[in-house]
Amino acid sequence: MKPSSTQPVGVAGIYPILYAFFDGSNRLDRDAMRRQMETIVRTGAPGAAVLGLATEVNKLSRTEREQxxxxxxxxxxxxxxxxxxxxxxxIDAQRDLASFAIEQGATWLILQPPVLHAGETPRPEAFYFDFFAAVMQGFDGPVGIQNAPEYLGVGLSHESLERLAAQCSNFRLLKGEGPSILLAETVARIGHLMPVLNGRGGLELLDNLRAGCAGMIVAPDCFDWQQRIYKAFSDGDDAQAEQLYKEVLPGIVFVMQSLDTLICYGKRIAAWRMGFDVEHDRDTTLLPTRFGLEAARRFAQRLGPLA
Incomplete structure (x- = not known):
């Protein structure tokens, strides 16, 4: 199966989501952030994303998010x-940041549900439906939501996604975050309405494409390899796609043990492949070990320079 043909122009392929690099003073590292984006542009990515979990958004102030x-x-x-x-x-907080992003030139928005904190009473699904509808109101251009109940603890059913698309004409993207067998059901229900993208670092990449996902949003450490896999699959070269995936999969599995592992080691693999070092870790619960660094360096060398 080829990637879905229903997606709007430009919404297909492998989209890297930026890491947040910090300098020795615990501030966002301007040079490292610039090199990261310039590398993404040079490698021909179809687009890029920011302020997701890989960007450690929960550790960033409002000013830093704007930066x-x-x-x-x-x-x-x-x-x-x-x-x-x-x-x-x-709703106001999300609309305010969304307005800022659009004013700066953002092409898409991907809304996250407000997460529950310890001790909070779970809210009904209708709350999230109304929340997303209110945030989306009046914005031009494609708006998506991150629907990842397995990771975020909340989400919308397929029926609610269909109703939200009918009510909000700008709801035209979905970012999932789950196993391919679940994404296949989602694509079957709403794939005719909008492109469905998955993440999880590229785990099950080929099965996600076979399920009809338009592409993936992944961290930059091996996104170039995943682009090559996507192209081979799109061209009908299943053997090449399978071979490339076999080669890159051990590195994906290594960094996707947890979000903390991704931030600690995936970020370092990406930095080494781009030719610099991670200077500082902010408020991390996982510090690098000698064994972990040796493994990460080995994967970076296998993947080669990120041109």
Missing amino acids: VIRWAIEDSGDSLPIAVTISGAT
Whole structure:
């Protein structure tokens, strides 16, 4: 099966989501962020995303989130679409950041549901439906939601997704985050309405494409390899796609043990492949070990330079 043909122009393929690099003073590292985006542009990515879990968005102040958005758009030189993940506890907070992103030149928005904190009473699905509808109201251009109940603890059913698409004409993207067998059901229900993208670092990449996913949003450490796999699959060269996936899969599995592992080691693999070192870790619960660094360096060398 080829990737879905229903997606809007430009919404297909492997989209890297930026890491947040910090300098020795615990500030966003301007040079590293610039090199990251410039590398993504040079490798021919169809677009890029910012402010997701890989960007450690929960550790960034509002000012820093705005910096990441501005820098990404500036460093891309308007040469590729930029998707901005929007998080926030209230409708007003999300609409405010969404407005800022659009004013800066963001191409897509991906809304996250407000997450439950320890001790909070779970909210009904109708709450999230109304929340997303209110945030989307009045914005031009494609708006998506991150529907990942297995990871975020909340989400919308297929029926609610269909109703939301009928009510909000700008709801035209879905970012899933789950096993391919679940994404296949989602594509079967709403794939005719919008492209469905998955993530999870590229785990089950080929099965996600076979399920009809339009592409993936993944961290930059091996996105170039995943682009090659996507192209081979799209061209009908299943043997080449399978071989490339076998080669890159051990590295994907290594960094996708947890979000902490991705931030600790996936970020270092990406940095080494781009020719610099991670200077500082912010508020991490997983510090690198000698064994972990040796493994990460080995994977970076196997993957080769990220041109």
